[in-house]
Amino acid sequence: MxxxxxxxxxxxxxxxxxxxxxxxxxxxxxxxxxxxxxxxxxxxxxxxxxxxxxxxxxxxxxxxxxxxxxxxxxxxxxxxxxxxxxxxxxxxxxxxxxxxxxxxxxxxxxxxxxxxxxxxxxxxxxxxxxxxxxxxxxxxxxxxxxxxxxxxxxxxxxxxxxxxxxxxxxxxxxxxxxxxxxxxxxxxxxxxxxxxxxxxxxxxxxxxxxxxxxxxxxxxxxxxxxxxxxxxxxALDIYRGEPIITKDRSAWFIAREKHNDPETEYLFPDGTRLRGDQIRDWGGLPDGTRIVMEDQERSERFIGFQEIGKDGDTAWSLAGKEYDDESTIYFFPDGRVRRGSVLDEEVLSHPPIGTRVLTGYVYGGNVHSDRSAFSITGKRWNDPSTFYIKNGTVVSGDDVKQSEIADGTTIVFRK
Missing domain, CATH: 3.40.80.10 (Peptidoglycan recognition protein-like)
Known part of the structure; x- marks a missing residue:
């Protein structure tokens, strides 16, 4: 070499x-x-x-x-x-x-x-x-x-x-x-x-x-x-414990960002089974609930949307301190897409039910015939941390061919 x-x-x-x-x-x-x-x-x-x-x-x-x-x-x-x-x-x-x-x-x-x-x-x-x-x-x-x-x-x-x-x-x-x-x-x-x-x-x-x-x-x-x-x-003794919720071990402590994943399963003491995306009252999970997760996950995974009315009622409840940041993206039910940094406090305080919120990404906009993925992201167009969103489907740049990116596809990439 x-x-x-x-x-x-x-x-x-x-x-x-x-x-x-x-x-x-x-x-x-x-x-x-x-x-x-x-x-x-x-x-x-x-x-x-x-x-x-x-x-x-x-x-x-x-x-x-x-x-x-x-x-x-x-x-x-x-x-x-x-x-x-x-x-x-x-x-x-x-x-x-x-x-x-x-x-x-x-x-x-x-x-x-x-x-x-x-x-x-x-x-x-x-x-x-x-x-x-x-x-x-x-x-x-x-x-x-x-x-x-x-x-x-x-x-x-x-x-x-x-x-x-x-x-x-x-x-x-x-x-x-x-x-x-x-x-x-x-x-x-x-x-x-x-x-x-x-x-x-x-x-x-x-x-x-x-x-x-x-x-x-x-x-x-x-x-x-x-x-x-x-x-x-x-501290290590606590980490060696079973994946069971206690007063000292929350769902997030055990499952981290996969706590609300559809592939994460919660087995309640009474025998009830729920997926992570089916749980609404995270503070009400009873002690003794066992969490079952897929052994391995893709390292560069799309973190996913949170939804107003489903995961929380305000922008702050979903995005915390970053609710009005340029890297927090709001997908409104009427089709508009806006960065948190350009929205006024009234909208951020009362976003419409069904608004989807994405944190920690740069909004690149949509692909059109005169605006290619490369013109939006440069060399990052096929980066694994660049994601293409179309009709609810999310595809990584690692899996996409530029010639197959349809007009109207939304591009976001990790900050």
Whole structure:
């Protein structure tokens, strides 16, 4: 591989690594040779050739699949990781290390959004609250070290999905918030990182410190950044519990953004079964209700609409502090589509019943014969975080062909 084939490296890291490049040029100039020293199977996603080169590589993000088996098929189908580390220590390459994999979804770190564009994603077969196998420790350690050498990344640049993921306002949290994902949180624990050859980690959340996000799950923050071993263990004990609602474990605590998903099922103590999209009184869920979720979900998923009269009665109840923001989009029953930033307080206070609300996206408008998807979004037209809406159907840019986008299709893309 030639140097120009590599993803861009920012000036600071290039300068820092200059001496090392001179001393050992093969590490940077021939990264495939270094990667080849590991036992990695080529299990490339059919989406791999269509995925663009990343804008830069500033981080390695560690994930857990939240399943014991069957993860490779899903990861290949959607191109949701660069690598998968299996229970036996074998490694599958899903998306080439220099190409974009959709593993982080809505994410931010130090003010930088959409971390997929800036990171390598490694999925580890297993769960966020259970230890991995000895074979996985060995394989993951070696893979991390190889990638750190290729991209000049420090130990602090190796983070967890739970550190960078964030959520839009919802009925539980009125602000953009940290705590959307528990994924990979065990890789923040010092004893786990030590076994992976990582001697340090980030100790604070820069986006919370700067006021860009608020903490929605203090227990998760304790696990990720806490220095008190006793408090960390106490938090972990709560996470090891069953997915059952108690006074300390709400539907959101257990299911996060999937709490109102139609594929999430609630089994009530009296035997009643309801889907997440059938529940209206979230505060009235009885203790002892068990939540059953699909083991795995698509990382870059459309968050979906909330509806006035169904999910809440006011704009604030659905979008929280972001109710009048330009990234909150209102789809009115009469067909009008407006950003929250252009609506007056009267409309926002009493939106018509049936108004659908979408938070955390940029409204691109509609496609017409003289206004193509590319003219609206530029190179993002086929990005996995760009969505096309037509007659109630939502399609990701990752799944669309530009020639097949019909006139009148609405485009939104993640902020």
């Amino acid at each position: 030639n140097l120009e084939d590599l993803p861009p490296i920012n000036r600071r890291k290039a300068l820092i690594g200059l001496a090392a490049i001179v001393a050992a040029p093969h590490v940077l100039l021939n990264p495939d040779r270094a990667e080849a020293s590991l036992s990695i199977r080529n299990s490339l996603s059919p989406r791999n050739p269509r995925r663009s080169r990343r804008r830069g590589t500033d981080y390695i993000i560690l994930h857990t699949t939240e399943a014991d088996r069957g993860s490779l098929g899903k990861l290949r189908k959607y191109g949701e990781a660069n690598y998968l580390v299996n229970k036996d220590g074998s490694i599958d390459r899903v998306i080439e290390h220099g190409r974009l994999a959709t593993h982080c979804g809505r994410s931010m770190w130090d003010g930088k959004r959409n971390i997929d564009n800036h990171s390598i994603g490694i999925e580890v077969m297993g769960f966020h609250n259970k230890d991995i196998t000895s074979a996985q420790y060995r394989a993951l350690r070696d893979l991390i070290q190889e990638l750190q050498g290729m991209y000049r990344l420090s130990d602090q640049d190796v983070m967890t999905h739970s550190m960078v993921a964030y959520g839009s306002p919802n009925k539980y949290h009125a602000y953009n918030h940290r705590g959307r994902k528990k994924c990979g949180m065990l890789f923040a624990r010092p004893e786990v990182r030590s076994r992976l050859g990582l001697s340090s980690k980030v100790t604070r959340d820069p986006d919370v410190d700067a006021g860009r996000l608020r903490i929605a799950d203090a227990l998760l923050a304790t696990v990720l950044y806490g220095a008190d071993h006793g408090k960390v263990e106490a």
